[in-house]
Amino acid sequence: xxxSITPLGERGRGSRWWVTxxxxxxxxxxxxxxxxxxxxxxxxxxxxxxxVTARLEVVALAVIAGLLADVGSFGLRLPTVRRQVDEGWxxxxxxxxxxxxYGIQLGAGVVTVVTTSTVYVTWLAAALSGSAVAxxxxxxxxxxxxxxxxxxxxxxxRPDQLLHVDAVLVRWAAPARRATYGAGAVVACISLLGAxxx
Amino acid sequence: MSPGMGSATxxxxxxxxxxxxxxxxxxxxxxx
Numbered sequence: 001x002x003x004s005i006t007p008l009g010e011r012g013r014g015s016r017w018w019v020t021x022x023x024x025x026x027x028x029x030x031x032x033x034x035x036x037x038x039x040x041x042x043x044x045x046x047x048x049x050x051x052v053t054a055r056l057e058v059v060a061l062a063v064i065a066g067l068l069a070d071v072g073s074f075g076l077r078l079p080t081v082r083r084q085v086d087e088g089w090x091x092x093x094x095x096x097x098x099x100x101x102y103g104i105q106l107g108a109g110v111v112t113v114v115t116t117s118t119v120y121v122t123w124l125a126a127a128l129s130g131s132a133v134a135x136x137x138x139x140x141x142x143x144x145x146x147x148x149x150x151x152x153x154x155x156x157x158r159p160d161q162l163l164h165v166d167a168v169l170v171r172w173a174a175p176a177r178r179a180t181y182g183a184g185a186v187v188a189c190i191s192l193l194g195a196x197x198x
Numbered sequence: 199m200s201p202g203m204g205s206a207t208x209x210x211x212x213x214x215x216x217x218x219x220x221x222x223x224x225x226x227x228x229x230x
Binding site: 001002032052053055056059063084106109112113114115116118119121122125126128129130134137138139141142143144145146147148149169173176177179180183184186187190191194 | 207208210211212213214215216217218219220221222223224225226227228229230
C-alpha cells in the first residue's frame, strides 16, 4: 500500500502527493471514528450490564485466541475477506478522491485483507468500551495509525527509491509481525492485571 | 466499588483498546 501513494506516482498522474495523502489520512481516520463510535454505541447497552473486569477478561482472552490464530496454532486460521482496494481508482479518479476512498476502506479495518487478529480485537475493545465516545477514541487511533506510515514514503521521487522502500518493507515484515505478537501479549497481561486489580 | 475505581477500570479498558489500535494499525502496513 505504501508504494501506491508516493510523490513519484502522484507526479506521474499529475496529482499533488500531499493532497492525496491528506485525503487518505482523513478518510482512514474518519472511518476509524465511524466504526469505533458505532461499535461503542451498539455495545453500550451490553457493556452497561457487564462489569468492566469481565470485559477486560474477554478482551484478554480474545487477544490470546487471536495470537494463536495468527501463528496458526491448533490449525487455527485468521478469518479474512480476500478483497483489496481497487487499483483502477488511481487511474480513474483525482488524487484526493481515490486517496479518500482508499482511506475509508483501509481505516474500516475489515473490508480489505486482514493480516492480524489485533484488528478484530481492536473493534471488540471498542464495542466493549461502554460508550460511543470511548469507541470513537479507539477507532480514531486505529484509523490514524493505519494511515500515517504513508509519510515514510514522502521522499520517494525516483524508481530506485521506491524499490528501496519495498526492500525495507520486506526486511521489516518479520520483525513487525513479532512486535505485534509481543504487543498483543503485553496487552493481554495488562487486561488481566486490570481485571484482577479491580 | 467507588466511582473512582469504576472509572479506573474503564480507563484501563480504553487504554487497552488504544494500544491494540496502534499495534493493529501499524501492523496493517504489511497488508497486501
